[in-house]
Amino acid sequence: MRHSTLLPSLLLSLATAASVLHAQQPPKEVPIQDNSFLLEEAYNQEPGVIQHISTFTRLRQSGDWVYTFTEEWPMGGQAHQLSLTVPVQRLASSPDGGRRGFGDMALNYRYQVLGDGDATVAFSPRLSLLFPTGNHNQGRGNGHLGFQANLPLSVVMADRLVTHMNLGCTYTPHAEDLLGNQADITTWNIGQSFIWLARQDLNLMLEFAYTSGEVVAGPGLRQPTQSAFVAPGVRWAWNLPRGLQVVPGLAAMVGVGPSRGERGIFLYLSFEHPL
Template sequence: MLGKTILKIFVPFLITPVVVFAAPVKDNSFLIEEAYNQEEGVLQFIQGFQYSDRSNDWNYTFTNEIPLGGEAHQISYVIPVNKSLDQNGADQTGIDDVLINYRYQLFNNQMISMAPRLSLIMPTGDYQKGFGSGVLGLQFNQSVSITLNDKWANHWNLGFTYLPDAKNAADQKASLFGYNFASSVVYFMTEKTNLLCEFVFNSQEEVIGEGQKAEGTSYLLVPGIRTAFDVGEETEIVPGLGAVFGLGPSAVEHETGVFVYLSVESKLW
């Protein structure tokens, strides 16, 4: 029901013709990173909402990207909020572990860009309720963006997550390791309206006993559309909408769902 409501609200908005044509849309993918840091003085505020139809679970993230001087150095933070079922089958909602990120623009030219990211995972979630791991963790991600021609772009992500002595709700501990891989293609229908399709793979572990852990994997396919319009001369708003499909082993666990995206990017100094 919620997925259908979101579609009714956003589809007419997304297909509205774009009046202003300036720079092409960049750094506005859904579940993966594009390898472009913010320009000097430009801040980006990103909201993402993912909803699963059958389980009625959802997760929301708020991200703020801040350049340090020029494009070479960028910091950001990510605040996630999740709704899921607890061990007794009751709904619960809470803040998960917050990420503090540093990303370096290794290089950026007309054909290819690379930007490695290193993140601290802060133990802000209530692990006894299933939110977060209860420990300080580390995450690394390497993003690569390739401009194939004036109509197509290709993005790649590869990374890992490490949580030493992570805790579960019973206060049992084990060190957890996970890794991720993602790729997407973007088709520029116009400079401001793009079609995109993302493939995201995640392997993650969870604590199931003292010193014991189990591994789980997810495979997601996310086709979608994004558009952009300018507000004044120095602010760009980018809404996006995607469908979420579980593949292979994830076809049951991750069901189907919807992803809603909204970015506000503005030059503040």
Template sequence: MRGLFFLGILSVFGSMTATAAEVVKDNSFLIEEAYNQEPGVVQFIQAYQYLDPAHEWGYTFTNEIPITDETHQFSYVIPVLKKNGAVGEDDQTQIGDVLLNYRYQLMNTEMIAIAPRFSLIVPSGDYKKGFGNGVAGFQFNQAMSITFNDRWTNHWNAGFTYTPDAKNTIGETASLFGFNFGTSVVYNVTPKTNLLCEFVLNSNEVVAGQDLKETETTYYVVPGIRTAFQAGEETEIVPGIGALLGLGPSAVEHERGVFVYLSIESKLW
């Protein structure tokens, strides 16, 4: 029954995109593809993920803007997080720490694209309620995309995050380090309808006391589907949906959820 439902969704997506020719790019879920925006093309991305059994969710708004050409790109990410309150307290929903990103298109050939990203983490979240670290931080991510043929593409991510003198909710501080790794495979059912399977690992330290740290690690595999259609001559809309399935420690804790994606990409100048 689930298979028939999946095939039904796929057929609808395929019919919506039958006349399209250009392959969808730069629209993965948790993996960063190594393609900067074309000159004058601005991308607006909304992403929502819900996790069970924590019953917590996160929403991000991302805006990618080319700087003169594809070589240089600026973007920012605004996260909104919902966290469960302590016993007897209400749940909290607030903005987290904002990211300001610069990405350099180091290489972009027919087969391989490489784009390192450098990010400033702005302490916009309320650390006293667990929505941020209370100080500025730095993040680096290296994205590489490999196109094997017109059907198969492979993406790789590796990076780290450093936050000096981060604060926990009671003001205790410690310098935190974390790293991320991920890879994905994209199969083009049609140029505009793609199946994705992502694997993402995140290992991050948290402040456990004054100058004390603990490490929290999550592992997810994310199977999903995305499609694209035109809204006018110079605007492309890309919706997508995926499942968040915990692996390793995340599987032991029965972590699972859903990821919903929506991108609007338009040539503005």
């Protein structure tokens, strides 16, 4: 079967299997309120609850992949949240022949300005420091400290339909390319997702993510770059004793516009539990 038909078929099969499985179980009391795949939802962690998130993205055409691990911690209450994101990636075009290595790590702070997981509208801006832990000589980082801001807004549109909107910007002064050339670069991101709450423990998802940015093209020179993906996906939850919630999920990555022709897969797994 060709890849163009394999991913949608796999998504449909998993959604059907999950629906059948959960139909045989009693209703759950804890709904999924998790990070979206390509976007952020505007819900900070509840007091005393931490979350461990793993994601894996692989693109078919380029062969590139990236794995991220994120740890989210509430700071006293739900208003303040800290998290750390550690990426490991492989770039097929890197000078080292596509060896895997760490990318630039992110230390994130989010403030719950409006609402929470039970509100119709929630808003929680995020500020991040991007530390140059990746090897920029191999294309796995920018070589200097970067700054990122993101504005996630979540809105309940109907009883079973929620949308999440993101607008963000990343700025890296003195970013370096493979040859050591430096330039200040800026990247903008925008996205929207629609989450259908098929059951409390089963969500069907459709996300769109677009980035418009720059890469270093020489001393003080910048070259524009863009990407755009649509991602249909599914996630479900297993609610286990002592408050542990396990949420696996997957999505197809379909390139559109500047990324037309690219395909990929996105895998997701989170563990959420009280301290």
